[in-house]
Amino acid sequence: MTLPITGETARWLAIPFGMLFGALLHRGGVADYNVIVNQFRFRDFTVLKIMLTAIVVGGLGVWMLHGAGYAQYQIKPANLLGVGLGAALFGIGMVLYGYCPGTGVAAIATGSLHALVGFAGMLAGAVLYALSYPWVEKHIQVVAALGKVRLPEITGIPEWGWFAILSAIAAGVFWLLERKTKPGAAAVS
Amino acid sequence: MNENKESASDLQPRGRWSPYLVGALLGILSWLVFAVVNTPLGISTPISSAASLCAAPIMGGEAISANAYWTKFPFKWDYHMLFLVGTFLGSLASVLASRNFQLETVPATWAERFGGSKAVRLPAAFLGGTIIMFGARMAGGCTSGHGISGSLQLALSSWVFFLTLFGFGVIAAFFLFRGGSSKT
Numbered sequence: 001m002t003l004p005i006t007g008e009t010a011r012w013l014a015i016p017f018g019m020l021f022g023a024l025l026h027r028g029g030v031a032d033y034n035v036i037v038n039q040f041r042f043r044d045f046t047v048l049k050i051m052l053t054a055i056v057v058g059g060l061g062v063w064m065l066h067g068a069g070y071a072q073y074q075i076k077p078a079n080l081l082g083v084g085l086g087a088a089l090f091g092i093g094m095v096l097y098g099y100c101p102g103t104g105v106a107a108i109a110t111g112s113l114h115a116l117v118g119f120a121g122m123l124a125g126a127v128l129y130a131l132s133y134p135w136v137e138k139h140i141q142v143v144a145a146l147g148k149v150r151l152p153e154i155t156g157i158p159e160w161g162w163f164a165i166l167s168a169i170a171a172g173v174f175w176l177l178e179r180k181t182k183p184g185a186a187a188v189s
Numbered sequence: 190m191n192e193n194k195e196s197a198s199d200l201q202p203r204g205r206w207s208p209y210l211v212g213a214l215l216g217i218l219s220w221l222v223f224a225v226v227n228t229p230l231g232i233s234t235p236i237s238s239a240a241s242l243c244a245a246p247i248m249g250g251e252a253i254s255a256n257a258y259w260t261k262f263p264f265k266w267d268y269h270m271l272f273l274v275g276t277f278l279g280s281l282a283s284v285l286a287s288r289n290f291q292l293e294t295v296p297a298t299w300a301e302r303f304g305g306s307k308a309v310r311l312p313a314a315f316l317g318g319t320i321i322m323f324g325a326r327m328a329g330g331c332t333s334g335h336g337i338s339g340s341l342q343l344a345l346s347s348w349v350f351f352l353t354l355f356g357f358g359v360i361a362a363f364f365l366f367r368g369g370s371s372k373t
Contacts, residue, residue, distance in 0.1 A: 018275015028211035040362035053212025058219035059341035086328025091357030097317030106280035121318025126240035
């Protein structure tokens with residue numbers, strides 16, 4: 001068997017991989033509206049803990065796999081105006097919806113009816129984007145379009161340096177959070 | 190309002206795992222998908238392809254096939270669509286195993302601020318969903334594709350996405366939840 005697996009077999013592997021993803025979102029508590037919204041209110045740091053850990057652990061592994069020739073990077077283009085505007089809308093929408101697309105789908109399975117209604121909203125948002133796509137491609141995605149660049153290339157700091165920085169940030173943030181939130185979490189508000 | 194449950198972050202409902210464990214496992218899942226199928230985690234692309242199915246009865250099949258976006262991302266039962274289905278099934282299996290399936294229409298944090306009315310919460314969820322998906326497509330990914338998969342590859346686009354999303358989310362939450370539990 002040679003990796004990566006492609007074609008029909010790869011397609012069906014999407015189900016078990018997706019199931020692991022969905023189960024982890026649920027077990028992590030991020031299929032819960034309150035957990036997501038309270039991250040943005042700095043009252044619950046579950047989302048940040050999960051994301052930072054996933055990025056550091058995942059990043060170190062994928063970097064090593066890439067070095068050994070077992071993984072190819074798949075970088076999304078840095079059309080900075082489109083990414084920035086899109087992310088700003090995403091942040092606002094995420095607070096209103098209380099989920100992101102993945103956790104919304106996971107939340108529907110836990111019985112969240114408003115996540116289901118928001119899923120219909122996501123379909124509507126996709127339709128709106130499809131309709132505005134030609135205009136957005138022409139006027140927004142071409143601004144500050146730097147291509148598929150990575151932080152090591154544009155900063156000159158090598159990969160191990162970035163992972164050292166990210167690990168240090170994660171360790172520092174986790175240490176502070178675990179020190180702070182244990183005794184008097186309720187006293188903050 | 191600080192009764193005991195709703196916003197207390199330390200309270201771990203049944204079946205919850207440590208966020209560090211879950212984060213590490215998501216990282217390991219990323220190794221697997223990169224090495225085995227060479228496809229990073231992603232969710233918003235299949236949702237937007239699926240939207241073409243829902244739009245077809247309204248807009249007509251011809252308008253769909255003429256649309257530049259759906260020509261690029263047509264609906265098909267490909268890896269990404271099955272991954273989306275798997276995400277739903279995995280969460281369902283997990284919630285059934287931990288026996289905490291519960292219907293929820295108005296979540297506690299929302300109710301604390303805006304009251305328990307479904308007529309308020311459901312339109313807000315719909316609007317939020319609309320905005321989030323429009324943003325995700327404009328940015329070229331969501332919390333999975335950019336936030337996890339892209340950030341871990343040290344992609345510039347993904348870090349811009351992650352930091353901007355977080356910043357605007359904090360601002361939006363400040364304005365939306367300002368004033369605490371004034372309404373009931």
